[in-house]
Amino acid sequence: AQKVTQAQTEISVVEKEDVTLDCVYETRDTTYYLFWYKQPPSGELVFLIRRNSFDEQNEISGRYSWNFQKSTSSFNFTITASQVVDSAVYFCALSGPDGYGQNFVFGPGTRLSVLP
Amino acid sequence: EADIYQTPRYLVIGTGKKITLECSQTMGHDKMYWYQQDPGMELHLIHYSYGVNSTEKGDLSSESTVSRIRTEHFPLTLESARPSHTSQYLCASSDPTGGVNCEQYFGPGTRLTVT
Numbered sequence: 001a002q003k004v005t006q007a008q009t010e011i012s013v014v015e016k017e018d019v020t021l022d023c024v025y026e027t028r029d030t031t032y033y034l035f036w037y038k039q040p041p042s043g044e045l046v047f048l049i050r051r052n053s054f055d056e057q058n059e060i061s062g063r064y065s066w067n068f069q070k071s072t073s074s075f076n077f078t079i080t081a082s083q084v085v086d087s088a089v090y091f092c093a094l095s096g097p098d099g100y101g102q103n104f105v106f107g108p109g110t111r112l113s114v115l116p
Numbered sequence: 117e118a119d120i121y122q123t124p125r126y127l128v129i130g131t132g133k134k135i136t137l138e139c140s141q142t143m144g145h146d147k148m149y150w151y152q153q154d155p156g157m158e159l160h161l162i163h164y165s166y167g168v169n170s171t172e173k174g175d176l177s178s179e180s181t182v183s184r185i186r187t188e189h190f191p192l193t194l195e196s197a198r199p200s201h202t203s204q205y206l207c208a209s210s211d212p213t214g215g216v217n218c219e220q221y222f223g224p225g226t227r228l229t230v231t
Contacts, residue, residue: 045222089156099218100147
């Protein structure tokens with residue numbers, strides 16, 4: 001069975017600090033997909049990134065960066081120079097090779113509070 | 117940018133009433149999903165659909181039902197609302213091509229309160 005663990009339930013940082021959100025996954029599939037979503041207080045889930053299991057390149061998008069390491073089954077998310085608008089619940093997710101149905105699982109989420 | 121819509125955004129209703137939560141997407145996606153979530157907490161998959169006339173129950177037992185008569189429309193119905201149904205309901209869709217591009221796009225959600 002597929003599983004996503006986000007061990008950090010809540011994190012608080014002061015604005016401009018860097019923060020890393022951890023995500024550890026379990027799967028028996030050799031092909032799989034990893035995702036990060038952001039859920040601000042408004043409640044809508046916003047898709048941030050998809051990473052394919054066969055592509056271990058790290059990615060940077062502005063202040064956001066993602067570190068995918070197959071050896072440790074981790075897909076961590078770093079926000080550099082955090083801002084108050086980054087306050088949200090962040091979900092890591094994992095999908096099997098077919099990409100849908102019950103093979104698409106979300107982690108429990110990490111609530112990030114960025115204080116001014 | 118995803119185009120997926122949910123109505124109503126907020127609903128307060130009395131126990132025993134029948135309600136239908138609407139979800140529509142304009143992207144032509146085959147796969148659609150309903151999740152139940154207490155705000156900021158875990159998402160629980162309650163229903164999904166592979167396409168027209170195809171629906172499946174998710175991993176969370178739910179007293180709701182769904183239908184998929186048109187590709188773009190995936191309504192969720194509660195025949196008799198109870199206070200335990202109070203939650204946020206999120207609709208999503210995706211268009212995986214051999215697994216790739218399988219990210220789900222979410223609607224804004226419906227916050228349901230049953231009194």
